[in-house]
Every structure is written in structure tokens, then in C-alpha cells.
Amino acid sequence: MNAEQVLFWLFSVCTLVAASGVIFARNPVASAMSLVATFFFLSGIYVLLWAHTIAALQVLVYAGAIMVLFLFVIMLLSLTDSGPVLHFTPSRIAGGVAVIALFVSLTAVFRKLPTAELTWVGDAAKLKNFGTIQHLGEVMYTQWLFPFEAVSLLLLVAILGAVVVAKPRI
Amino acid sequence: MIQTISTSHYLILAAALFCLGMLGVLIRRNALVVFMCIELMLNATNLTFLAFARERGDDLGHLSAFFIIAVAAAEAAVGLAIVISVFRARGTVNIEEIQSMKH
Amino acid sequence: MIIPHFTLNDFLPVMPVGVLMAAAIVLMLSEVFLTSTTRTYQAIIAALASIVAGGIAVNNAFEPARLVLQGYAVLDPFSSWTTAMVCLGTFLAVLLSAGFLKHRNAERGEFYALMLFAAAGMSLLSLSAEFITLFINLEVLSVATYALTAFLRRGPRPSEAGFKYFILGAFAAALLLYGAALIYGATGATKLVEVSAALPAAFAKSPALVYAGLGLVLAGFAFKVAAVPFHMWTPDVYEGAPTPVTALMSAGVKAAAFVAMVRTFLFLVKGIDPVIPFTVFSLLALLTMVGGNLLALPQRNVKRMLAYSSIAHAGYMLLGVAALFAPKLVEAGAKVGVLTATPLTGTAQDVSVAVYKGLLFYILGYTVTSLGAFGTISALERREDETRGNTWDLERFAGLAQRKPGWAAAMALFMLSLGGVPPTVGFLGKLFLFSAAVDAGLLGLAIVGVLSSVIGVYFYLRVVVYMFMRPAPIDAPAPFRHWTTELALVTSAVLVVGLGILPGTITEWFSRVGMVFGH
Secondary structure (H helix, E strand, O other): OOHHHHHHHHHHHHHHHHHHHHHHOOOHHHHHHHHHHHHHHHHHHHHHOOOHHHHHHHHHHHHHHHHHHHHHHHHHOOOOOOOOOOOOOHHHHHHHHHHHHHHHHHHHHHHOOOOOOOHHHHOHHHHHHOOOHHHHHHHHHHOOHHHHHHHHHHHHHHHHHHHHHHOOOO | OOOOOOHHHHHHHHHHHHHHHHHHHHHOOEHHHHHHHHHHHHHHHHHHHHHHHHHHOOOHHHHHHHHHHHHHHHHHHHHHHHHHHHHHHHOOOEHHHOOOOOO | OOOOOOOHHHHOOOHHHHHHHHHHHHHHHHHHHOOOOOOHHHHHHHHHHHHHHHHHHHHHOOOOOEEEHHHOEEEOHHHHHHHHHHHHHHHHHHHHHHHHHHHOOOOOHHHHHHHHHHHHHHHHHHHEOEHHHHHHHHHHHHHHHHHHHOOOOOOOHHHHHHHHHHHHHHHHHHHHHHHHHHHHHHHOOOEHHHHHHHHHHHHHHOHHHHHHHHHHHHHHHHHHOOOOOOOOOHHHHHHHOOHHHHHHHHHHHHHHHHHHHHHHHHHHOOOOOOHHHHHHHHHHHHHHHHHHHHHHOOOOEHHHHHHHHHHHHHHHHHHHHHHHOOHHHHHOOOOOOOOOOOOOOOHHHHHHHHHHHHHHHHHHHHHHHHHHHHHHHHHHOOHHHOOOOOOOEHHHHOOHHHHOHHHHHHHHHHHHHHHOOOOOHHHHHHHHHHHHHHHOOOHHHHHHHHHHHHHHHHHHHHHHHHHHHOOOOOOOOOOOOOHHHHHHHHHHHHHHHHHHHOOHHHHHHHHHHHHOOOO
């Protein structure tokens, strides 16, 4: 086993354990902390995928900003244990079966994927640029202009929506 | 050939994460936890984009992940505001208890 | 580095969005700088902005179809007409809101701003030609609608509806996005044109991956258009949201999601056995038509009945979508989606165009009718009993004809149109759509559609019977009067009858929609 394999298995097992923690923890604070852990381990996986910029963003935006927001709301509402985690109803059991079926079929699909060799790695210039913040920025500000502007509209709408909805009274 | 972990491994990890998130949305009652599970699903999507991006050697997957993170942040702001307003109106964030509408 | 080059033409399709956004920002700021007590001017600004944006969209509809903004958006009659209809729906919804909110002392500039932002999102969604853009625009529309749903603070219902809508919407978006990720993996592209070009090769390499991606994208859209069996919580959301918002959701949001779905799948079915998408859409249409009507049948709550009815109408629209993918048309080489300004000719082509025309006309008819129907019940709601459960009970409509003949006549008209009775726009919409579907070889499904709409006539007529034949209860509520509400209802009623009798010019315009941008 080389270092990449060791890190992959370490990070992926930790990711899945932490993700299960989100679902099965009784206390919402524990769920939120598990979610932070999931985000950190995932950013490790992103580094293994040579996506350094996105890994950094993952930590800054997700583990930093979004999770602080979550914790802030939990503290604000002073939520504690919320009764039994599992509560079986026929529709939930059906949902669970559907999820398991989805996972089994997706796994079957992915296992059969032809393993592509990373032939593009031979191109030194491409490898040097791959996933760097400079290159991503260049592409974003020259080609992805329309989605970029759409996101700015989305953020404006989200600010307005959040302020309107969170106001105590209208 | 420098790759040792195949794309399939990453994809299966992403599928597992996506399905865990979906399971959480379906079985959990706490609105905040349900919301966290949706974040898990979006993260699984990001992982899928990044895994394919490395296989193909293009940046499209990276940019997609970038935009998805931005959208998730916007969604989080509004979603949490709605959770707060649900709590104000009902004093609980448990989904089954918030059923004032009858069939 | 590629330096982008834009011309003014690139911005044509987003001009209506620009107008809507500018007005929305003005309305947002109006709350900061102008705090007068009367706020009707805000509704007027919003209504005028919708008219201007709709006018620009109609003007755009006569432009030849093409890709714009570096391939992230399209300019074609299909999206332009959708934008125009969305603007019409927003215009009516804004007018309804003015009276509704004033009655509840909740009139705020933010509400109208959010409505215009939602309309901008709908327009953007209908013209997106790339997966990430589509996802972002879907979120613009959704985030604005979540906030609108939870806007009122009267009782627990609005926030509950807002939350359910949020979870459902975010879940659907995540499914759609995961499907897009798999399709990106199979084809290496996110722009629909490039995906379409790369699909046959991807399909040969790993068909399972493509199918998984397509299935997830379809599931995401099915949640958005509330197709059975993806409809759970939709009635709760429709019932809990402020009624003018429900009206906008049932008309505008659904129309935009439908158009985005049609566009996406026109690109994505390349290289796939045409029987598969046809079968899937037919099945969805069947379940949604029959399921929606059957679920609406026992409802005594008129608002909830209209919510189920909107599911049933989505089923009829899905019938049109299924007809687009009819094997008969595909085998005959009907290319609805070519990037040329010259329409193709031939019988199959004519049928294909007729299906598009039927679909668009149906959406138009449903927009004006459902805005009218929800508008009437919004005027009959009393703010005192919002926390009680019987606000929208059938009994509320008893004897309305004696007390308020005008209102009863308008509501009866909308009910007849929803049921598909001539001479209303609802009848013509069904006629165009079903006859086009029969021409495309969907005879069986069209018969099911007609039969299920006969079930529908029962519960629509029940409202009419209550209004005209039952005596009024003593404490019957009087509808509140506000000139904007009345203007909106009169406009809807005139359109319902007018388009039902003289559809001429509009259908002629819609027939040119054959140049939709697609495969």
C-alpha cells in the first residue's frame, strides 16, 4: 500500500463514519459536529483528487461559514435531544428500502465502469494548471460569466429571503 | 500510470455519502438534521464532479463544485431562516409535530 | 486565454429578467427610503415591471432560435413565450397580493421584490442551456418562493408550508444535480449542446452510467413539477402558502419547470432507444392525470382541491411531453429542435409543432384560469379565521350567487375552464393538446386523459352547485373589495373567455415555436 491508498481508505472510512454520526446522533449539536468532521475528511479526499482549491474552499465555506450558521441556529433555539432517532412508519421503511436499492444499483454501475488511465497526465502544462486557483479564476471570469452573474442574483435573493423570513413579525 | 485509487472508488464513496444523506432526509424528524443531510447530498455531488474531473483532466468539474458550494451557502441562509420561523410559530422543529394541515 | 466577446444580441433573452430585477431592487429600496402608509404604489410598480418584461419577451419570441451568452443560454420562441406567460402570471399574482396583503396589514415592498425575483428565476430557468446554470436559476426561483411561502406570520401554517417546500425543493435539486454529475462523468460536458453531441459515444461506452444520470435528473424534475408519485407535500405547501403565492406557484413555477424539463430531455435522449423516454413520460402522465383527479375527488377544502387539481393539470401537460417523444414522430424524423430559422416540413413535423402549440396554449390557459380561481378564494378568505381549519370549506361558497353574483359568475367560469367545458380556454387547451397527442399516436393515453378530466368535472361543478343552489349561511363572509383584486379577476375572466372563443392570433404565434432549440 502506498501513501495515497492509505490516505484514501483513512479519509473515506472517517467520512462515512462521521456522516453516519450526522444521521444517528440524538443531539443536534453532535450531528452538527459530525457534519464538520465530514466536511474536513472530505476536503482531504478532495486533495487526493488534486482539487486543492476546492479543498480549501470546502474548509473555508462549508466547515467555516455554513457550519457556524448551523451551530448558531442550534444555540439560538437551544435544541437538545429530540426523542428517539429512529421512528418506523411504513412510508419511512419504504423510503429506506428505496435508498438501499439506489445505493446497490449505483454501486453496480460504478464497479462496471471501465477504468480510464490518466493519459492526460503526460501533458505537463495541463498537469501544472490542473485545479490551481489561477487557472480556475481565469476560466470562471472568461467563460462562466452567465452562471457567475446568476449566482450573484441568487445571493441577493437569499439575503432578502433570509431577512424577510427571520423577521419576528411583519 | 501513476494512479492507484481508481475513479470508481471515489464514485462509490460519493454514492454511499449521497445515500446516507437521502436516508437521513427520509428517516430523521429533526428539521435541522434533515437540512444537514441535504448538505451531505450536495457534498456527495461535489465529490462526484471532482472525481470525474480528475479522470478527464478538465476543470469543468472543479468549477461546478465551486458554484455548488456558493449555492449551498445561499440555500443554508434561507433554510435556516425558515427553521427559525417554524420554531417561532410552533416551538418545535420536529417534522412530525408540525402537521396542522389535515388530509 | 479566451477573451469573451459579447454583442447586444447576447443580452436579448435576459432583458426581461433585467427589467424584473431592476424593479425588484427599486421595491427593496423603497422600504428603506419611503415609508409612507399606503403601499399600493409598490404593487403598481411590480405590475408595470411585469408588463414591460412580458412585452420584451413577446418581442423576443419572433427572433430566430440561437445559442447566446457563450452557450449557457438560448434565445428561442419556446423560452420567450414561457417568459411572457410567467410575466402575465406575475402581473395577476401581484394585483391579487395587493388586496390580500392590505387586508392583513402585511403589505411590504420585500414581498413584491421576492415575487419579481421569483419571476426572474422562472424566466432564467426556461432559457438555461447548461446544467450548473440551470441548477443556479432553479435555486433563484426556489429560494424566492420559499421565502414567499413563509412570508405571513399568521398562525403556524405558512412557516410549516415554507419548510416543507424548502426540504422538498432542496432534495429535488440535489437529485437533479447528482444526475448532472453522472452525465458530466459520462460525457465530459455540462453544456446541453455538448452533452447531446457526446451522448452517443458515452452511451456506447457505459450505458448504465447514462441511464443512472438520466433517471436522477428525471426524478429531480418530477419533484419540481409535482408528478405522481413525487407529489407528496405539494398539497400541504399549496394549502399553507398565502393564496396569491399559491397561484403563482401553481402557474409560473410549474410552467418554468416544465419548459426546463422538456428542453433538458430533448437534448439528453440522443442515442437512446426512443421507446424508453416515451414509455417513462407516458407512465408519469398516466399516474399524474389519474392520481391527481382521484385525490382531488374527496376534498371539501376548495384550496386543497385546487392543489390536487394542479397536479392533475401537470398530468395533462406531461401527456403533451410524452407526445413529443412519441416513437411515431421520432422515427419519422421530426426534428423539433434544430438550430435553424427555417422550419422543417412534412406531416410528422406538423404534428410535432401541433404538440408544442398545444403544450404552450395549455400552459397559457392554465395560468390565467388558476390565477383567477386562487384569486377568487383569496378574496373570500377572512383574516379572522386563518388559524381555524375551515377557511376554504365548500360551505363558504354556499349561496355566493345570491350575495355576490359577479364573484360567483367569475368563480363558475374558472371552474368550468379547469374542468375543460366550452367555451373557455381550458376546453380549447385540452382540445389542442389531446388532438395533437392522438395525431402523434397516443390514442389510449388521450382517452384516459379525457376520462380523468370527466372525473374532474364532478368536483369542479360541485363548487358551482354550492354557489348557485345552496342557501347562504347566516354568517357568510363577504369578499373584501380592493380594486387591484377586482382588476386581476376581471382580466383573468376576460382572458379565459376571450382565448376560449378567439384563440386565433395566439395559436398562430405559438405554431412558429417549432424552432425550439434541441437535438
